[in-house]
Amino acid sequence: MDFSKYKKGTTAVWGGEDHLSTNGAVTTPIVNSVAFAYHDLEEWHQVSLGKSEGYIYSRNTNPTVHALEQKIMLLECAEHATSFSTGMAAISNTLFTFLTSGKRVVSLKDTYGGTSKIFLDFLPKYNVAVTLCDTTNHEELEKEIAKGCDLVYLETPTNPTLKVVDIKRLSDAAHKVGAIVVVDNTFATPINQNPLQLGADLVLHSATKFLCGHSDAMGGLLAGKKELVNKVYQFREINGASLQADPAYMIARGMKTLDLRIERQNSSALNIAQFLIAHPKVKDVYYPGLATHPGHEIAKSQMRGFGGMMSFALNGDYDQVRKLLTNLKLVHLAASLGSVSTLAGPPRTTSHVELTKEQRAQLGIPESLIRYSVGIESVDDLLTDLEDALKLL
Numbered sequence: 001m002d003f004s005k006y007k008k009g010t011t012a013v014w015g016g017e018d019h020l021s022t023n024g025a026v027t028t029p030i031v032n033s034v035a036f037a038y039h040d041l042e043e044w045h046q047v048s049l050g051k052s053e054g055y056i057y058s059r060n061t062n063p064t065v066h067a068l069e070q071k072i073m074l075l076e077c078a079e080h081a082t083s084f085s086t087g088m089a090a091i092s093n094t095l096f097t098f099l100t101s102g103k104r105v106v107s108l109k110d111t112y113g114g115t116s117k118i119f120l121d122f123l124p125k126y127n128v129a130v131t132l133c134d135t136t137n138h139e140e141l142e143k144e145i146a147k148g149c150d151l152v153y154l155e156t157p158t159n160p161t162l163k164v165v166d167i168k169r170l171s172d173a174a175h176k177v178g179a180i181v182v183v184d185n186t187f188a189t190p191i192n193q194n195p196l197q198l199g200a201d202l203v204l205h206s207a208t209k210f211l212c213g214h215s216d217a218m219g220g221l222l223a224g225k226k227e228l229v230n231k232v233y234q235f236r237e238i239n240g241a242s243l244q245a246d247p248a249y250m251i252a253r254g255m256k257t258l259d260l261r262i263e264r265q266n267s268s269a270l271n272i273a274q275f276l277i278a279h280p281k282v283k284d285v286y287y288p289g290l291a292t293h294p295g296h297e298i299a300k301s302q303m304r305g306f307g308g309m310m311s312f313a314l315n316g317d318y319d320q321v322r323k324l325l326t327n328l329k330l331v332h333l334a335a336s337l338g339s340v341s342t343l344a345g346p347p348r349t350t351s352h353v354e355l356t357k358e359q360r361a362q363l364g365i366p367e368s369l370i371r372y373s374v375g376i377e378s379v380d381d382l383l384t385d386l387e388d389a390l391k392l393l
């Protein structure tokens with residue numbers, strides 16, 4: 001099928017699945033086979049050399065997993081894609097493929113907690129130079145990139161304060177010094193943002209979040225230039241952080257409703273952000289869809305929607321956070337995000353659990369902050385729930 005003529009909602013449903021039909025099955029078959037047999041030794045050999053299409057062993061890829069890889073490839077308008085057991089496996093495999101001893105990476109202070117740990121604790125041990133810049137300081141980022149580097153790693157919008165960075169501007173800076181650009185697109189999803197079309201070389205996802213969408217499977221996905229994706233794939237197939245057929249099915253199934261869910265989450269989140277910003281007990285709302293958000297103009301230029309993630313700070317201290325969260329009825333107080341149900345929590349138990357109070361303050365994360373991942377519930381019910389709980393403060 002030629003997907004270039006279809007919109008995202010169609011590609012999300014049909015993408016990657018058209019070659020799979022087994023006895024006319026109308027959904028992706030779950031192929032739980034470790035190995036794939038051949039009658040013809042010559043054909044087996046050609047497939048194992050990568051000269052013919054086919055499957056050998058599920059640590060490399062597998063028909064169900066391949067369908068998912070094709071789906072993200074099409075949604076991110078990429079040449080190629082591969083998959084991983086978790087989002088962190090996608091990130092660590094990508095970083096460790098390109099950042100060998102003596103290389104330098106430039107990134108942001110606000111990356112996902114696990115990614116930040118790779119930058120601060122692991123890469124330096126392998127003699128990789130790491131420079132983390134103030135996330136929204138584009139001049140500083142450009143200056144550090146221009147000094148020479150091998151990889152520029154971006155995430156936008158960021159966790160938990162929804163900072164926005166200019167993918168095109170920083171990709172241009174990176175390409176001037178021959179660096180490759182990797183973007184974590186987990187928060188935006190390919191429905192709202194396509195980093196490759198803005199100049200990035202690779203885009204990755206924690207498929208555990210919005211792509212799966214139901215908090216019931218973990219996975220990671222990487223898409224981009226074929227030559228680069230293949231390098232990461234060759235590292236992953238040997239270190240073994242491969243995705244299994246069952247979660248691949250769950251994620252592909254979730255992705256069929258991605259466009260629907262994101263459309264709803266974009267609209268509910270904007271609605272809720274506007275309600276909260278006008279509320280006297282709320283000090284600040286961090287949502288890139290608000291005209292008052294410092295990254296709003298960049299967000300408008302590179303995103304089609306502003307996503308289902310937001311944070312807000314209360315007028316008050318952590319006691320107020322505890323009170324509000326335990327008074328909300330339509331949230332799971334849980335880590336993770338991007339699910340059909342609304343999830344919320346403070347950074348001290350979610351994104352920035354590893355940091356001290358002082359370190360969080362340094363990153364501009366107030367103790368009265370609440371991260372709120374808007375689900376697909378009816379927005380009126382979410383608004384009432386917030387209003388009732390705020391009243392009790």
Ligand SMILES: *Cc1c(COP(=O)(O)O)cnc(C)c1O
Binds near residue numbers: 112159184207208219
């Ligand atoms: C959750 C998350 C990850 C890590 O993904 P896992 O599937 O939990 O390993 C990476 N980046 C972002 C932005 C995330 O939210």
